Amino acid sequence: MIGNLQCVVLDCAEPLPLARFYQALLGGTVNKRDRRWDLSDEWVTLHTASGQVLAFQGVEDHRPPRWPESDHPQQFHLDVGVEDLDRAHQQVLASGATLLDDGGGTRGWRIYADPAGHPFCLVLERPRPRNP
Known part of the structure; x- marks a missing residue:
C-alpha cells in the first residue's frame, strides 16, 4: 500500500453551497477542523456521518459535466x-x-x-x- 485515501475532491464554481447539498444528502459536518488541510472560500470540506471526507475546490470557469455526453465527461460520480x-x-x-x-x-x-x-x-x- 502506498497511501490512504484522505478525501474525494470535486471541482465546482461554488464550494460552500455544493458542500451543503452533500451535507443534506449524506449528513456530517461542513468545514470541520482537520490538520490535513486549511479551509478557505475555495476549499470546503464535508466530514460525512460515515467518516468519509468530501472536499469541494473552487475552480474558475468550471465546466459542469453533462451526462452521458463525453465532451463534458463525468469527472467522478x-x-x-x-x-x-x-x-x-x-x-x-x-x-x-x-x-x-x-x-x-x-x-x-x-x-x-x-x-x-x-x-x-x-x-x-x-x-x-x-x-x-
Missing part, C-alpha cells in the same frame, strides 16, 4: 445507498438535484446531477441477510 428509493428521490430533488435517468422505473437505481452538474446515483440497498 458517487453511488449513494438508500433504503427507500422513492423517499430519497424526493429528498435529493428538494435539495437541488436534477434527475438524469430514472433507471427505467423498475431498476434499483436512479442517476441525478448535483447543483454543480456532477452526476451521482441513488442505489437501493438490499436488506442484508441475518445470521441465524
